[in-house]
Amino acid sequence: MVGWIEYELAGADLGEVRFALSPMNELALSLRTWREPGRYPLQLPWLQLTQDARASLDGEMLLALTNDNLWTPDFLTPRPWSPLTRFDDELAALAATPLDVVRDDIAEVHPDPALRPAALQGRRDRVLRRITSALSAYWTACFEPWWPRMRAVLEADIVFRGRTIARDGLAAMFADLSPRIRLVDGVVRCEMTSKIGFRRSTAGEGLTLAPTLFTRNATAPISAEEAPLILYGARGAGTLWESDRSPAPHALAGLIGEPRARLLAVLDSPASSTELAIRLGVTTSAVNQHLRAMRDAGLLSAARHGRSVLYLRSGLGDELVRVGA
Template sequence: MAGKLVGGCSSRVTDVALCYMIEFVLGESDLVDVRFAVSPLNELTLSLRVLKNPARHPMHLPFARRVRGVDTEVLLALSNERGWTPDFLSPRPVTPFTRFEDEFAALREVPARTMRRDFRAVLGEVPAVLRDRERMLAAVEHYWEVAFAGRWDRMRAILEADIAFRGREMVQHGLATMLSGISERITFVSPVVRVLIKGVDPWRVEARGQGLTLVPSLFALRTAVPVDPGAPPLLIYAARGAGTLWETGRPSGPAALAGVLGQVRADLLAELGEPRSSTDIARRAGVTTSAVNQHLRALRDAGLLASQRHGRSVVYARTELGDALVSHSAGRGSKAPGLSLERV
């Protein structure tokens, strides 16, 4: 579904010879039902393009190198040469914090006729290797266990941080500004959301009370929509901070800033140029969440950070004042070592 029609339009987004318009028409009830959600199964599905063509996804080469012992014959057969995948593998999340176990249980219940229809829509004919339903399901489940299960907390933290940022943008600046900030290929002139996508016939979807679901992704290059024009409005987009997924180091605060705030808080402020959850910050620092929370709250109370709860996490990001302080302090003296357990 949403994990395959990724725009590859020219830089001139008005070039309709290369790009086609997908329109979601939102009614009055839909305008107040624009919601965000994280979908583990969508992430798994989108990641298949990394396995298929890792050279196109250099940022995720560490991911591709770590995937071993999976049923690649099945997994690579699930997408066509353009990276499109059947809609049943990219479900519309029913809750903001969907678990893989729940999505996979629903996947098991997808009727065989629906699978065949979606396979044909993307692949033309169902490859022989995909006619064994149990083998296909086992391959997907094992791929999750190998490639995602041990890393999902970190992935989810980045996705939730993006949602917190987009939500704040929508509250402060409105739906149109938030959507255009996701991609230059997305515009909103009430009541229509328009998305430029390459390689599909244009279509127009009336939401009719189904709302619009926005799903951030670490593996989407740009934007993605369902293959089926009749599917409920769903838009997957590239999440902010995806480039930090495989980082191992942490930025150090400028020495001048550390002289005022202390090194730990200077390091935290330097790191929060992109939104992060408190649990993610603690994980990267190798300490408990409670060990950093008092520092984060102190920076927030001083007006240098903003915070927002999202699900089980509290997401922090620098305010304009925090940005200005870090920028002004940069280059004034040498940098101190990165955040450490001893100093926390």
């Protein structure tokens, strides 16, 4: 590790920490997979699925928004304020980015003007309009069809982190985010691969934690002027593009039926009905019927998170799967 960022929590409790999602962050960070797909093997199925769509986009501009270190300009990874953040709102905020911020953040990523990609040169207002247009088209072609599935994984991660805090405390939650993150004496330290080092307080702003599908460890804004934010790899990213068509345990299927046994078997981590339908290759309405029946029987717990209801095996469900395996 060659760099670090430290955030001093103004109050070492949950009140200083919030979780949020950012579609724009996911969009910007995903550009790393264009430059070095081999470093993101979990996303190769998505890259293959979107290959034809990406060929019609403004690839010159989109590739210019990263560098060889896989940095992206900070204004493309805004601090989200809610798990319900909408892409359209973030796109409008991007279009209104002050031009001096655009200039400075691009210079952080491409410091040598002579080597700066041609797409990022010229009048800053025109550059910003082209960036906004390129990202809007990228979202429509490559993200919008898949976003419900992506969002379900991200929301499930947040629910899991909340349960970790309730069970084991804030320090344990931070320790589980990434080997690069730890909380010691009220200071959250995030180790970075970039040559930076600063400490700043979260007083008046708090610290936002945002799960992402497009980082292998953890990352944060490279400028001390940016609001406190840590992006960390979401749980379940490895199963995002997989379909789970394996048969349910035979004994369990004989007891509660094949469809419900398959659902119960995969619900060892929180998931929404939309995500489960995709994974199991069935309709969402069919999944919902089975989920409600198993929840009413005490085999599942359910918690609303944003616009989704996330389901998880209860203690009774865990025991049933164990005995029926």
